[in-house]
Amino acid sequence: MSDLEAYRTNASAWCESMVAAFGKAARKGLTVEEDLALGRRYQKAKFDAGYAGINWPTEYGGQGLGHIEKITFEAEEMKHGFPNVYFGISLGMPVPVLMQFGADKEFVKERVVKALKGEEIWCQLFSEPSGGTDLAGLRTRAETDGNGWKINGQKVWTSWAQYSDYGVIVVRTDPTVAKHKGLTYFWVDMKAPGVTVRPIKLAGGDSHVNEVFFDDVKISDDHRMSPVGGGFSVALATLMIERYVATDSAGFGPHLDLFVDLAKDLKLNGRPAIEDGRIRQQIARNYAMRAGLDSINRRARLMMQAGMTPGPEGSLNKLVAVRSRQKLSELALDLQGTDAFLFDEHASPKDDWASSWINAPTGRIAGGSDETLLNTIAERILGLPQDHRPDKGIPFNQIPV
Amino acid sequence: MSILYDEGQQAIATESRRAIEARISKDDLLPLLQTTGKYHEAFWTTAKEQGWTALALPEAYGGLALGLVELGLIAHQAGRTLSGAPFLTSSFGAAKAIELYGSDAQKERWLPGLASGEAIGTIAFASGPDALPAQPTATWAADRLNVHANGVSGGLFADVAIVFASTGDKPALVIADLSGVARTAVDSFDNSRCIADLVFSGTPAELVATGDDARTAALHVLALQAVVTAHEQTGGAEALMEIARDYAITRKAFGQPIGAFQSIKHRIAELYGFVELARANAIHAAASEGSSDFITAAAAARLSATEAYDTAARDCVQIHGGIGVTWEIGLHLHMRRARSLALEQGSSFFWEDILVDRLAGDVA
Numbered sequence: 001m002s003d004l005e006a007y008r009t010n011a012s013a014w015c016e017s018m019v020a021a022f023g024k025a026a027r028k029g030l031t032v033e034e035d036l037a038l039g040r041r042y043q044k045a046k047f048d049a050g051y052a053g054i055n056w057p058t059e060y061g062g063q064g065l066g067h068i069e070k071i072t073f074e075a076e077e078m079k080h081g082f083p084n085v086y087f088g089i090s091l092g093m094p095v096p097v098l099m100q101f102g103a104d105k106e107f108v109k110e111r112v113v114k115a116l117k118g119e120e121i122w123c124q125l126f127s128e129p130s131g132g133t134d135l136a137g138l139r140t141r142a143e144t145d146g147n148g149w150k151i152n153g154q155k156v157w158t159s160w161a162q163y164s165d166y167g168v169i170v171v172r173t174d175p176t177v178a179k180h181k182g183l184t185y186f187w188v189d190m191k192a193p194g195v196t197v198r199p200i201k202l203a204g205g206d207s208h209v210n211e212v213f214f215d216d217v218k219i220s221d222d223h224r225m226s227p228v229g230g231g232f233s234v235a236l237a238t239l240m241i242e243r244y245v246a247t248d249s250a251g252f253g254p255h256l257d258l259f260v261d262l263a264k265d266l267k268l269n270g271r272p273a274i275e276d277g278r279i280r281q282q283i284a285r286n287y288a289m290r291a292g293l294d295s296i297n298r299r300a301r302l303m304m305q306a307g308m309t310p311g312p313e314g315s316l317n318k319l320v321a322v323r324s325r326q327k328l329s330e331l332a333l334d335l336q337g338t339d340a341f342l343f344d345e346h347a348s349p350k351d352d353w354a355s356s357w358i359n360a361p362t363g364r365i366a367g368g369s370d371e372t373l374l375n376t377i378a379e380r381i382l383g384l385p386q387d388h389r390p391d392k393g394i395p396f397n398q399i400p401v
Numbered sequence: 402m403s404i405l406y407d408e409g410q411q412a413i414a415t416e417s418r419r420a421i422e423a424r425i426s427k428d429d430l431l432p433l434l435q436t437t438g439k440y441h442e443a444f445w446t447t448a449k450e451q452g453w454t455a456l457a458l459p460e461a462y463g464g465l466a467l468g469l470v471e472l473g474l475i476a477h478q479a480g481r482t483l484s485g486a487p488f489l490t491s492s493f494g495a496a497k498a499i500e501l502y503g504s505d506a507q508k509e510r511w512l513p514g515l516a517s518g519e520a521i522g523t524i525a526f527a528s529g530p531d532a533l534p535a536q537p538t539a540t541w542a543a544d545r546l547n548v549h550a551n552g553v554s555g556g557l558f559a560d561v562a563i564v565f566a567s568t569g570d571k572p573a574l575v576i577a578d579l580s581g582v583a584r585t586a587v588d589s590f591d592n593s594r595c596i597a598d599l600v601f602s603g604t605p606a607e608l609v610a611t612g613d614d615a616r617t618a619a620l621h622v623l624a625l626q627a628v629v630t631a632h633e634q635t636g637g638a639e640a641l642m643e644i645a646r647d648y649a650i651t652r653k654a655f656g657q658p659i660g661a662f663q664s665i666k667h668r669i670a671e672l673y674g675f676v677e678l679a680r681a682n683a684i685h686a687a688a689s690e691g692s693s694d695f696i697t698a699a700a701a702a703r704l705s706a707t708e709a710y711d712t713a714a715r716d717c718v719q720i721h722g723g724i725g726v727t728w729e730i731g732l733h734l735h736m737r738r739a740r741s742l743a744l745e746q747g748s749s750f751f752w753e754d755i756l757v758d759r760l761a762g763d764v765a
Contacts, residue, residue, distance in 0.1 A: 283761075288701040292682045293678070296677065
């Protein structure tokens, strides 16, 4: 058995041992607050077992292992539906970027360990009402205030802000230069005076995203994580940190086996739906697509194991998988006919077709919309030209609104 | 077998690409469309000289004892450049049928010639839309074969065919020497495929397998060929994606490259997705030879490769606008090939059924 295979076996066994306390059955019927409390206990258990910060430096409470161990653990963990969603953003982007760019090492270390234990949560304050994809067009501003700064403006779509202790934020510090040159990157205390968090209820009924308002929020200059005017490159670094995560060819929706089972159980025109050519074609096409993504992901893991850099085709997963999950979910509802009307707002998108369907649009927009991902593939991988950008090079305060 | 190519395999890819690109161009291929009974001689000579015909066959019969992964790499390059003859796949299918299911005498007789490329083989399983008919119209009895086998790719020049037939009420897989068989060239939209209607009339033929064994063997041979073809289709789709990309960067309209318009750049980015999924499935299928999920992997590879090549052909022409539909630019060579490869070795309908039967647990 290779070292990695041994690691996987141990991780698998540990995850199995957590199912009784933290699995789907244990979470059933909990309020979000109760589930979060359970999630904090699960995160602490992960930390104690050495599965938190797997690829982070040991000096910050991590395990000092590689990406490959991290995604190996995640692939096992993903099978069980543990309450880890509250820490995904926190440990995925803001905390790693704090480790990389935070100036006060003692402070950083204290924050990182508490985040790894699930005691503190960080959010990422990037998107604004005026735009998400056009990050550099943000309008929230920070002005100098004595030796520190004063922040005014609004962020939006901030995941888990209502439970967050801290956040990382990009703001405009100079409106007189081109838009991406006038930004600066800070961390903020989400409990500070002037910070107001207002949850947004989404189409599927849950409220994990928020509006966050800043009214004369005062921070000292030691909160700054980039040079003044150098915030855009730190923001890009934040978005690049999680390049290699365990991916799911089901697009975080139901596995194809569940659709096959449905087609075997239900009848169309008096015959099992699995015998209907239209259904068969969809199953076959979805299988081929998912098998392709699985093979891409497996090859990326093998390359990492061999010390190579995986190819850019890994970026296809979210684009291809979530879009097809949306259509397959519609088809699964079609198959059930009027029996599909019954809707459970708290069902998991991973095993309930209606939940998968109603939440699929979020998946196609959050973390890079389909259109943004296509632009990235076209420009970064294939070398096609950028779109026409009338605001390019123009000082921010002279861009026509 | 790993899905990561090793250094030797990468060298095969590089060398075969160099060899093919040096010997074949669209100017050679265009005239072949308007004649029947001709293939691109230089392509086939290259295939023989480079040992591609011998690549995946056993050493005892003059082969190089490499496998589907290596042959797939060659087929990918052949797909990029548009192979000038169908024999790399058709002979491989016939040879594998003989190697895996034939007698020692049959192997002695056919494999050395197929490995050197001096002999050409083909497969005649299909009857119209049925890639593997429940009731084959071909009949075999007393060592004689009778059937009108239509639309056999490579059939015009093949020396030996593996035929899926009925014997009594059971299916049978048989080997027939084609020297005495009447053949008529099919004037097709892709004439270098050397497609022929073959008339077997009391033709001597030897039994290879009967009953369920014959059906299992025939499906396995089709799957082996389908994986080779999937690589060829992926190569073709990849070439079209690059042609579309290059055109979109250089062609200007409204004062900017057309590739700056999202309607164009997104279409090309989508092609990238089709190509990479097809490539990943093809590699996985080739590396799965010998495993229990080989047929499933081959079906998935075949489906995504057909979709990739057809889509790339459609969209690459569309992105070119008027110039794209001209004879001279030759994009229709790929359009034609995308379709001929989609029809050989079973259409998408066939492979969808093969795949779903397995996923639904109807077939172990």
